[in-house]
Amino acid sequence: MAEETVVIETEAPVEAPAAPAPSYGGFRGRDDRGPREVDGVEKVVHINRCAKVVKGGRRFSFSALVVSGDAAGKVGWGFGKANEVSDAIKKATEASRRNRFSVNLKDSTIPHEVTGAHGGGFIMLKPATPGTGIIAGGGARAVLEAAGVKDVIGKSLGSSNHANVVKATLAALGALRPADEILRSRGKEIKERKAL
Numbered sequence: 730m731a732e733e734t735v736v737i738e739t740e741a742p743v744e745a746p747a748a749p750a751p752s753y754g755g756f757r758g759r760d761d762r763g764p765r766e767v768d769g770v771e772k773v774v775h776i777n778r779c780a781k782v783v784k785g786g787r788r789f790s791f792s793a794l795v796v797s798g799d800a801a802g803k804v805g806w807g808f809g810k811a812n813e814v815s816d817a818i819k820k821a822t823e824a825s826r827r828n829r830f831s832v833n834l835k836d837s838t839i840p841h842e843v844t845g846a847h848g849g850g851f852i853m854l855k856p857a858t859p860g861t862g863i864i865a866g867g868g869a870r871a872v873l874e875a876a877g878v879k880d881v882i883g884k885s886l887g888s889s890n891h892a893n894v895v896k897a898t899l900a901a902l903g904a905l906r907p908a909d910e911i912l913r914s915r916g917k918e919i920k921e922r923k924a925l
Contacts, residue, residue, distance in 0.1 A: 769799035771822055772871040775891040776814060794891055795821035796868070798829065798875030804902065805829035806872070806895050833905045837879035840908060845901025850893030854901050855882040868895040876902060 774794045780787045791814045798804035805828035809820025833840060838856040845852050852869055857880040863873050865883030868891045873881055885894055912918070 769797060769801075769803075770875040771795060771797040771825070772875060773818055773821075774868045774871050774895060776817070791817045793817040793821040794868075794895065795825045796871045796875045796895060797822060797825040798872075798877065800875065800877040802832050802834050802877055803829045804832060804872060804876040804899065806899060808892070830903065832876050832902045833907050834876070834878060835907070838881055839878060839902075839905055841905070843901045843904050845897045845899070845904060846887070847896035847900050848890070848893040849888030850885070850890060850895075850897035851887030852894065852897045852901055853884050853886060854898075856880070857882050867891065869898045871895070872898040872902070 772795065774796055776794075777792045779790050779792065781790065782788075790810060790812050792808065792810045793814070795807050795809070795818060796804065797807070805825045807821040807824025807826070807828060809817045809822075809824060811817040811820060835856070837859055839854060840856065842853070842855045844854070854865075854873075857864070859880055861880040861882065863870055863878065863881055863883070865873060865881065865885075867885070867889070869883050869885060872895055873883065883898075885897075887897070888894070
């Protein structure tokens with residue numbers, strides 16, 4: 730008996746169509762919740778939940794206070810409100826980037842002692858020797874870290890309201906001036922320091 734050879738033809742494997750990118754909802758139909766590049770430091774200082782009582786129960790909304798900076802002398806703050814936490818943080822972050830301003834620093838600390846006030850918030854900042862670290866708490870620490878200050882002593886002497894503490898700290902940093910600017914305003918010449 731002759732052996733019969735059976736040839737089985739196989740079709741080329743058909744690739745399944747690529748799955749569409751997952752949609753996370755997004756703001757007004759845009760998918761903008763994906764990962765984004767962060768330049769510098771962004772810190773969420775406080776998230777507040779507000780409840781509105783309606784016929785069917787409670788409706789919650791959120792507000793976020795965010796501080797951002799480049800850790801090299803620029804810092805800003807932002808406030809955002811939305812019905813979702815992530816959207817509120819996003820709005821606040823964008824606002825904080827728009828509100829950035831430059832701060833006069835001296836090496837890793839501040840050039841001189843300064844006080845700042847906003848509303849009921851009052852804060853005092855003192856320069857510190859290298860290695861001290863940031864001795865401050867809450868909103869003040871977030872602002873100082875974002876600005877790039879590494880050694881400072883701070884004390885909040887007024888309200889503990891997060892927004893007022895952050896704004897008072899920013900007011901204090903905005904009042905900093907370098908030594909040569911202060912001498913120039915007094916009409917004095919800058920003398921070169923001689924090594925001992």
